[in-house]
Amino acid sequence: MPIVTVSDIVRCSFDNEMLYTLTLGLNEDAREKFKKEVLQYLDICVLEDKVERILWKAERSTDASDAQVVYELTNVRQWQSVEFPYWLAFEVEGRLQIRHKQYVVAQHLINGPGTVCQLNMGRGKTRVILPMLLLYFTQSRCARVVRAHFLGPLLSEARHFMHRYLSASSAQLCIFEQPFHRQIDLDARRLELMRDILDEMKLFGGIQLVSPADRMSLELKRLELGKEASIANTLDEILENDQFVDVLDECNALLHHKYHLMYAVGSPIPLCSGIERWKVAEALLSVVADRSVGSRVTKVLETPHVSCVSPDYSARLGAYDGTRLNTVVQSTELLREHLKKAVVLDLIDNAAFELMWLHTLGNENTCASLVMAITDISGSLHEALGNHLHKFSPYISQLLALRGLVAFGVLGHCMENGIEWTLAFRFLVFGRRKSRSRSVLRMFLRKDPNLVTRTFVLFSRYWDIIIERQQYSQWFESVKAGLSDENRKALGDVRHISLADARQFGTLYKAYTFCMEAINFYLNTCVFPRDTAQYPQRLSRTAWNLAAGASNIGFSGTNDNHRLLPLSVTQFRNVHRFHGRVFFSLQRTRRRKLLSTLALLAGVSNHEAATFLLEQTGFGFAGVTYFDGRRESNCWMIAEKTRRVVIPSEKASMTESETFVIFDEARSRGSDMKLSPNASALLTLGPRLTKDKLMQGAGRMRQIGCNQTLWIASFDEVALSILQSNEEREISALTALDVLNWVVANTKAESVRGLLEWASNGIHYRKTQLARETELVDEDWSLETLYQEKVTADKIARVIESKACFGVEDVDDALIAQICGRGCVYGLDDEVCMSAHTNESERELHVEEEEQQVHELEVPVCKPMKEKSWDYSRILGARSIEDLRGIVNVVCMDSCIRQWTTLTNLADLAWTSTQIVGTEKFFATVVARRGIDRMNEFLRVIDVMLIFENDQVLLVSEREADQILELLWSTSDSCSFRLVNFALVCEGVDRIGRKTQFRDVPLALGCRLDQEVPVLSLAACHVFNGETMPTTRQQAVLNNVLCDLLKPVAQREATLGNFVMSRGNGHKWTRSFLHELCCRMDLELQVLKSGLP
Incomplete structure (x- = not known):
């Protein structure tokens, strides 16, 4: 007789092969009776765990525990263990009980492919419902492969959880992760291996874990391969959507309209008018940083509620002073227009060398036209300049760069969203694309000695081409006022500087670390020429491609953008919207004062924040729990205060409830921590915060309606925005309800603004389905296309209809008709500003719509041309x-x-x-x-x-x-x-x-x-x-x-x-x-x- 373990008993409840192994000597009736007894035993195990939870919570005798006891007692199973024995086994091994609401959601998703559900944070979506779905589709011997999608930052955490409870458990499910990026060379052997794994999972069950970027990258690779018949057919078999059941975790984010994956196609080319773009940006930022007497810009910036200045920048030699514009509210709209004109007029009066033509040609006769061309988007550049256009014809590129920065609000947006002045280049140079140079800029601004050294090495290398040492003279003049007499003499002449002298290098390091002129030199020399290369065409994938299959199911903690989901999925409306509990709890908060603090963790890594907290003398926690995203860690860590060690949380001697926990924006979604029942949290508000982010952040407090408390903090500008949206007179009069009203208004506005992009993505997706050659899209980042024409306001519904007609005029397609219909429903009364250049070059005016989209760009590798001999x-x-x-x-x-x-x-x-x-x-x-x-x-x-x-x-x-x-x-x-x-x-x-x-x-x-x-x-x-x-x-x-x-x-x-x-x-x-x-x-x-x- 085999030795039977508890794991064997649990497994035989749903695995007939294991059941036959354990009952070889029994007939069918006895075997069925044994299985029935096993199920009863497992039911008793679940009941035992439930009783232990009730007793433990009853002994705590708090309001929160009393509510939880009632919740446990009223939770009655609505499904039969005979029908779903693998769920019963999951309950036993996880020492939990599936809630009725969890069963309702899971059952609906099983029976309703193509639908997604919303369930409040902390209700067991990822930890309970997702395993239920995976077990159902694998154990029911579904002929399709279960493909589970997770956000990239949550993939490793999800993999660890699934391995523990689905792979290293009685279920013994095979978990197959398929990472992919463009640089991977696909050959017949690799593709055959991938296909074999899929075939094996179809036969024996298994789960494929993917992130959206991995899956979409593989699809784009297929398009890039074209008609290479040797491997194209195999790859088509692997990518066939009908063979998968797609389960989408956090579908509200996975299927968001702003997420794109792009393959750059063609040979890299320098950014069109790149030098003009960053030289103009540098000139404008220098004007903003100028605090000389008579500066028009300074006068506007010093007006109340227009801007704020970081005091940390005051002691930095030659640095930007940290001026950041406050979010525009009704009382400051006119001042923002005045600021645009002030910037241009100050620039004309104090033009840099590259823009000396502004001062020469911008005389009294042409000044008004010139200012209008740079600051006003209601007319085109040609209309604004009128008869003076011929005078400025050699400088059109610089004029357009100025117009883009000032009139189109790019400079204002950058000064709102980043104290670090170099973020302006990120938007001007890359438009809406992800900037690779941002990390380099941050390294420089964080006093990276290697970059400071590299800058001086480059400077010395190019010394022979600098006329009369003008370059270094500019550096020195910008820091001269803050240097001692001794240092002025030591650094006054570049010929007396030696990088080999450690003492002198220390002086250079202190003098030029934050110097704008030195940073400009490094950027112009190393960063921009290399990192601003563009490509003539692109292939792209969006949420519409991600939801292209017929068997998509998913769930999320919020439902903000359920109207902007791809039409292949629909939001299930019959399930109760449980996130109202969080809203209700926030309304009841006793804290009626809106705190205004600098609590946002902008530009600070979690590891740095944890280190800072541990160094504080009054820090009263045993440690800090945080997610360390660095490559060598990539998991939740606990930094212990006493022992001064940092170890993974699963190996730590303490729990997260004993520590201070940091949730950054990425971990505020999908991360579950067992916090203290009386924990307090600080929730920081940013400009234009939407309900999705607020609910995800507040949802980390699982017992917010009981003894857990929530504090709300923001910048002054956010408080002012809330104040005006609620028509209050004093910030002290604001309540949590006012914050919620402001958040709901932001969410509504964001949904309206996203309607046009959602429709554009859907129309492009449908075009590619009708004609494969339309996958390849031409890129045009020229200044003329972006900024030359005027912008006009039009109804969103009409814009969507015009885009739908462009390219598919003679096609009567049901999907495109549905997209236009939804545009008419939700975009009939709202307007968007767009360029009159072409149907394909719309440019939204609102600053928020200038926000960088979340794009991931994968670039090709160029191949050398083979030379052939001739006579x-x-x-x-x-x-x-x-x-x-x-x-x-x-x-x-x-x-x-x-x-x-x-x-x-x-x-x-x-x-x-x-x-x-x-x-x-x-x-x-x-x-x-x-x-x-x-x-x-x-x-x-x-x-x-x-x-x-x-x-x-x-x-x-x-x-x-x-x-x-x-x-x-x-x-x-x-x-x-x-x-x-x-x-x-x-x-x-x-x-x-x-x-x-x-x-x-x-x-x-x-x-x-x-x-x-x-x-x-x-x-x-x-x-x-x-x-x-x-x-x-x-x-x-x-x-x-x-x-x-x-x-x-x-x-x-x-x-x-x-x-x-x-x-x-x-x-x-x-x-x-x-x-x-x-x-x-x-x-x-x-x-x-x-x-x-």
Whole structure:
């Protein structure tokens, strides 16, 4: 006889194989009787646990425990253990009892695919209902695989829980997690393994755990593979939605309309007008930070309720003063408009070097039009400038950047949402995309010595291209006032600075850590040129794709956006909305004062917050419980006060009820902690807080209606917003009910604003279902598209209808009709401001609608182009470029620039007069799609040139140069060209000057070496290579020919600046020889047109 354990008894209640193993000697009737007795035994175990809970709570004799005793006594099971024995086993092993409400929700989801339910926080959604669903679908031998979706931050916690109660338990379910990202190379072997695992789970049961990003990334990978038949068919089988039952945890967040996953498609290209964007942002922030006498901006900012200043910034040398704008309320709307005009007028009066044209051209006659163009979005840029447009034509890019920052509210939004001034770049440079540079900026602002060192190393490396030490002088002048006399003398001259001197480096560290000018240098040199690359097209996935299957079920603690869920799922309305209990409890709070504190954990990690709390002398808890999101931890941790150790909570000697618990925003959803019955919590309010976040935060207090208390805190600006929304006169008169009314109003407004994006996502999803080729979407982040046109107000319903008609005019589709119908129901009376540029470039006006969406961007890897050989010996007989026909394909310089770069204005240079062409292999460096991909960052640098007797120039690749050079060395045949190295030509010009001949160029080979080097071609090569700072002698030779070369180009500074940046020389551009030449030519032309003296 086998030795029977309790686990065996529990398992045989639902596992017939185990039952037969234990009852081999019994007949069928005896076996059924044994199973019935097992179920009865398990029922008694559940009852025993229930009695123990009731006795424990009754002994506590508090209001909370009394209510819980009543709740336990009234909880009666409504389902039969014979029908769901695996649920009974789950109760026994988890020492719990399934509540009636939990059973109702689970039963509805089982019987109603395509629906989601709302159940209040703390009611066992993830810990009880989700395991119930997983057990039902796996134990009932469903032919489909159960796929459970969790938010990324909660995935590891969910995996640990499922492993403990579903895998390492009597259920013994196989749990398969499928992480994926774009850089994973899929091959037949890996795909076969994935398919085999799915087949195994179909046969024997199992659970697949995924995050939305992992699943959507795999779907996008399928689109990226295209028609690669070898693996595409297998991947299609793996992604087939009909084989899954999709269970969505926290579906209110998983299916939110703002979440996108995007694959960037094509070759990376520099951000259009990138230099103009961040230079303008830096200039505007400098104006805001200026506190000199007579500053218009300072006068507006000092008005009550307009802004606030962080006192921590006052002692920082050369730093931004921490000014942050308060949220706009009715009393400050007009002041915000005054601030826009004040910023522009102060900028005109004190224009930086890059914007000196503002001061020169912004005279009395044009000032009003200029200010209107930059601050007013009710008219287009052309309408605002009117007859003065021609004067500003070379500076359109900078004007549009100014207009985007000021008129479209980007600067105001950034100053509202981030005390750290560098957050402005995040929105201007990346639009609504996730910024990779934010962490770099924070590291700098947090006094990272490595970054400070790197900045000075870069500075010293580029020292030779800084004219008269102007760059360092700007740094020094910004911190000079706060330095001692000794330090002023030590740091006054950059030539006296040595990074090897530890003492001097310490002084540099203290002086320039927060210096705006030093940070600008680092950003402009390292961060922006590298991290602002854009891609010509994208593939995307949204919540509509996530809910594309027919068997979606889910639940959430809140239901704020149930009207904005994909139409494939619906909110079940018959279940009681239990979150009203939290609302009722908040209304009854005895605390009638709204606290105004700086309690928000913005920019502080949980680990840092825990460390700070433990260092406080009056800290009265045994430790701090927090979630450590660092890669080496990634779990809940407890930092003990006495022993000064940090260990995972599951291994700690104390429970979370003995500690101070930190819930950041990410952990306020889905995290469950057993807190003390009389615990108090501090709930912080942010601008435009919605009910979803409030309920999730307050819901961490599971006994909020009993002895647990909740304190509410906010900034002054939030209190002022609540005050005005409730028409109160004094902040002290506000109550918790006023906060709830304000939150509900915010939620309603947020839902209306999200309607347009929800509809856009749905329409795009349906278009891709009808026509697969529409998956690929063209990107257009040009300033002209974003900010040039005026914005007009229109009803949301009409905007949705117009978007639905765009691209599917002749299609009568039921889903699109439903989307338009919902738009008419909820968006008939509300308006949105959008651009008149095209149907696809709407730009919402409201500052909240400028909020960055939660986008995850995965970029492609570029592949090098393989070079093919040609008959190099035939070039010896060529006397001109025309003779190369049939030998090698050659491409004109202007044609290449127009076809393969985004800077088409660069093709307007006088390339024809330079007579420069290149071989096809010279220009083709990476695999790219003609007419779609752009190769700004992959253009080859000119190294070797073939200059014919008629001064025509042929550019060749390194491999071609090697072959031709070997040919010239190995043959005695004559040729009609000279083979020279560009760098050596420049060296010869530096030695000889204007009349440099080929014989003066080291290592020159070929015929007629007594001819002069064509200076115009040399100047063009300098420009193409992105060289900005020739030597003094070279400048004298190239100055006039460069003027002739650049003369046909409009917006010289913008065009050449962005091209230089794309060549990796952005750090060499500012105030270089080429930069000043472009500025001078642009300004002279406009002064001449304007008739100014």
